[in-house]
Amino acid sequence: MRRFGRTLVTAALAVAVVGGTAGWASSGSQAAVTGPPPGTAAWRADTAYGRTLPDPATAEPSEVARFFAGLDDAHRAALVRSHPLVVGNLDGAPLPLRYEANRLAVAATGEARYASLAAPDRRILAFDPRGRGQVAEVFGDLEHAAHVAVIVPGNDNDAASYDSRRTPHSGPAGMARALRAATGSPAAEGAVAGGPVAAGPAPGEPVAVIAWTGYTTPVGVGLDAADGRLAAAGATRLARFTAGLDAAGAADPVLFCHSYGSVVCGLAARHTDATDLVALGSPGMRADTADGLRTGARVWAARGPSDWIADVPNVSFAGLGHGADPTSAAFGARRVPAADVRGHTGYFAPGTQSLAAFAAIAKGEAR
Incomplete structure (x- = not known):
């Protein structure tokens, strides 16, 4: 009974610490956007x-890929x-068609x-314009790149905010541009420096990077961030998205999962063909160990010395909290x-040890 009491208190503390440390307030529970996109009835x-x-x-x-292969232009x-x-949202459809469809949408x-x-x-x-909006953007030549990296972000990201220029290198699109530049793609340099968006393929580029804001993220830090409801919905979408990349002929991806996005990746891990899974600034991945993720991917973890996520108790109780710290020795991640x-x-x-390591992982050079 005493142990139960301690666990209950710690679980409650997890929510309080997350909210207090971040200095943000939740704006209410978010309804996860799931299911097929608008227009599906007319399509059927x-x-x-x-x-x-x-x-x-x-x-x-x-x-889906086989169906489109049987159609003429x-x-x-x-x-x-x-x-x-x-x-534009049909996983398995040819990539150029999705780009054009989404431009029109x-x-x-x-x-x-x-x-x-x-x-x-x-x-x-x-x-997907429903709710706060969802978006995935490709930086580089996804059809021909030797390697593919996918950025899976955490709280407060949606279709309108994911490419904010006020916080370079920290939003999903900024992370994608920075990673692509670090892997040696010359076309990305201007974007990372704050110049125009560079989307054209660079001949022989090693890595294409996708900024994937493809699920309903928590707003602020509160109960939505402390439980796994939105992460579970996101994991289903992420698994299908990666299956679509495979069907379109893209290389197996490396997943870079930031903050609450690492909860999404933890739940999706066993359903993807990712070669590597990188958790950064993670509150936990809903698994006790890397082996518990039940994935063939190599699992990596990073946490900076001043990241407030370290103050969040790594507990899981009554659906609250996300479990073990992926950077702990007991978890077993690299x-x-x-x-x-x-x-x-x-x-x-740019210039951080973490970004250099991420680039090596994305290119398949890290051991």
Whole structure:
């Protein structure tokens, strides 16, 4: 009974510490956006060559890929024009079609907060305007890159805020640009320095990076951040997204999972074909050990000396808390050097040990 009491107090403390340390307040519980995108009903009612279109809710990405392989260019283009939100979010569809479909879908919203995403030089791989909006963007040549990295962010990220220039290197798009530059892609240098977005492929580039804000993230830090409800919904979407990359012929990804995003990755790990899984600034991954993630991927962990996440108790009780510290020796992850990382969001800052290590992992050079 005494042990139960201590556990209950510690679990409650986890929520209080997270809220107090971050200095943020939760704006209320978030409703997870799940299921197929808007426009699915019209898609299901349509046909191509008299054939039923693959159901966005039930068709496997490999089935989607086979369907599009059987269409000619004219029919593919017609589906993009008629159903941009579906094609743009249909895992397994050809990458160029998704980019064009999402350009049309973003432009059709008529919303100023999304306007920059419709620029012709951006490769938007997914766009869902429901709720706070979700988006995935490719930096580099995903079709031909030898390696693929996916940034999975944590709290307070959505389609409107994920590319904020006020906090370079800390938002999903900033992290992606910084990582791509660190792997040696010359086309990314201007973007990292604060210049225009660089989306064109660099011949022979080693790594394409995807900024994946593809789930409903917690807002602020409160109960949504302390439980796993949003992470579980996100894990389902992440697993399907990575299956779509595989079906489209992309290389198996490395997942870079920041903060609450590492909870998402922990729950999705056994359902992805990731080669490596990197948890940074993690509150826990809903597993006691790296082996408990049940993945064939190599598991890495990083935490900077001034990251406030260290003050969050690593407990799990009654659905609250995310369990063991991935940087602890007992967890068994490979450690990423992070002694010069500042705060909770400085892991991708240029010149840091962590970014150099991330680049080596992304290129398959780390051991």
